[in-house]
Amino acid sequence: MxxxxxxxxxxxxxxxxxxxxxxxxxxxxxxxxxxxxxxxxxxxxxxxxxxxxxxxxxxxxxxxxxxxxxxxxxxxxxxxxxxxxAPRMDRVEQSLSRLTSFTEDMARRGMTVRSEWLDRGVYPPSPDEMMVLGLSAKELVARVSRLRIADDTPLAIERASLSTAVLPDPEAVTTSLYMALEKTGNRPSRAVQRISAANLGEADARLLDVPAGSASLRIERISYLATGRVIEFTRSIYRGDAYDFVAELRLGGSEAIGDGQ
Missing domain, CATH: 1.10.10.10 (Winged helix-like DNA-binding domain superfamily/Winged helix DNA-binding domain)
Structure with missing residues (x-):
């Protein structure tokens, strides 16, 4: 030494x-x-x-x-x-141009996926859930929260909220939320995501098996049906040392013409 x-x-x-x-x-x-x-x-x-x-x-x-x-x-x-x-971890690269579930993403990479359920229940909606999902104070919201694990490495915490009109029984979600929604014709067709950097608090850091204060990516996603109806409101936390989000950018036609190049 x-x-x-x-x-x-x-x-x-x-x-x-x-x-x-x-x-x-x-x-x-x-x-x-x-x-x-x-x-x-x-x-x-x-x-x-x-x-x-x-x-x-x-x-x-x-x-x-x-x-x-x-x-x-x-x-x-x-x-x-x-x-x-620290042990070296192969980073997971996820495209921002495709709307897929965590289960589908990891399966394409040949990784073994499992979840630890943190919550599956029905509750009165919070003000944020009421506003995003268009719920009244008298309606209920289904919450599905879990720790997502791939090849025995905890990668993300997902906390999804949906109207009970869409998901009356959160216990029915056993693997992929999107697969469960697809069975009832309610799988989202598009989504808007907002990504921000944040340091992990003690509780979330403990779940992700990293020190408190470690870097993370916070993702707020609002998903829509083809009709334009909001179907899902999810707030996720991803390990900053394990995830890369990738987006392909293209020059728009009008800008290209205006540049004259």
Missing amino acids: ADLADQIFTTVKETGQQGAPLYLRLKKTIEDAVQRGIIGPGDALPSERDIALKADISRVTVRKAVQDLVKGGVLIQRHGSGTFV
Whole structure:
């Protein structure tokens, strides 16, 4: 371990980021060591004391750099065991141009999918649900919430809301929500999604098996039938270290003509 500490941290003062704070220079050194394979997935990091001594910096500086890397998913900490390089995860790439279910997306990739149900019930609607789904205060809303897991890795938390006129029994959803809706002729044909970045709170981070404060993608989706009726209101949280959303952009005809190119 001492040799590893020497190998990694003698470059802290030699890094090109001479104007950067020490903790950022240390953070960059550890990231580079992981990327170059000097330390690999599952390897233990030297102790804060060893790092501080070898790099001639304070343990407070070391702790700040390590905590930033834990939040970024580069390192993981195990209580009573130490700090380790996080296992590498193949990122999931999802197109924003196709309206498919999580189950269908993962099946196309040959991944084994399962869910842990967080909630399947009927409730009075919230103000947001009333507004989006067009419900009155006297109507009820069906909520289907679950942790989505692919190849034993928790990837997303989905919380869907639908009118009970469409989904009277949430318990009837056993695998794919869209497959259940298709059976009753209510599968959505289009959707509008809003994606934003956010740091995970403790409860959601615990479900996704990542540290609190880790990066995530929050997605609010409103889905429609071909008639234009809103059918689904879903708020999802995806792990930021596991998901990439991809959209194909095309130059519009009028803009292309106007550019004269």
